[in-house]
Amino acid sequence: MAGDRRTVVDPARSLALLWRTREPVSRGARPPLSVDRIVRQGIDIADAEGLDAVTMRRVGEALGVGTMSVYTYVPGKTELVNVMVDTVYAETARPADLTGWRVRLEQIARENWALYRRHPWLLRAETARPVLGPHLLAKYDYELTAVDGIGLTDVEMDGVLTLLLGHVRSAARAAVDQSELERETGLTEGQWWQAHAPWLELFAAGGGYPTAARVGTAAGQAYGAAYSPEHAFEFGLHRVLDGIAVVVADRPGGHERPTRE
Structure with a gap:
């Protein structure tokens, strides 16, 4: 991930986040906080201001929650950006009727x-x-x-x-x-x-x-x-x-x- 390539992530935790195999139950936030909401907010910030503008604090402020609430769902910026990348990959159209x-x-x-x-x-x-x-x-x-x-x-x-x-x-x-x-x-x-x-x-x-x-x-x-x-x-x-x-x-x-x- 850009930003700090030296950051080492836990593969098991990173993949669990990417594949949503486990996710905390939202408490208190309205609408309920989730990995998807956090990731979408990160994408919106990156689209508008660039990747450097994406921080855990900034995402929390945009969602109206504390920074630690964001950390409850996503371990850090490296993992957040990884999920942002995977999420936008879903946007490419994939028609099945093209010939050649x-x-x-x-x-x-x-x-x-x-x-x-x-x-x-x-x-x-x-x-x-x-x-x-x-x-x-x-x-x-x-x-x-x-x-x-x-x-x-x-x-x-x-x-x-x-x-x-x-x-x-x-x-x-x-x-x-x-x-x-x-x-x-x-x-x-x-x-x-x-x-x-x-x-x-x-x-x-x-x-x-x-x-x-x-x-x-x-x-x-x-x-x-x-x-x-x-x-x-x-x-x-x-x-x-x-x-x-x-x-x-x-x-x-x-x-x-x-x-x-």
């Missing part, structure tokens, strides 16, 4: 792109050690079915998802960085580009970098900015799918399979 692995993977990429745009804090909260909650597993299972039965090994199926979602995450992080720069500087990307583009053309062309001047100017005119996360997402998505198509075609018996009901 490429169509299915594209839908998965777009759902994850939209998820990061709704919850930018998720980019900081995710780590290489996944949150093994029910919504993560449901999401992973659904996404794997996009390439199940088309000739890939199980490890290759996992690798395809890692490649695809890694691309989505990279483009989404650039989009968040761009938004933060606009907020911090008070300049939109278009305004920044209008102020700097003439100097790029002047220095790059005059300094013996004609290719950089030509391509940089063309890209800037196309994006209205120095960089477009949306274009990077779209262009990269189709190139990733093209690469996966080469792998599938190279596998003996690589083929489509009927969409799982």
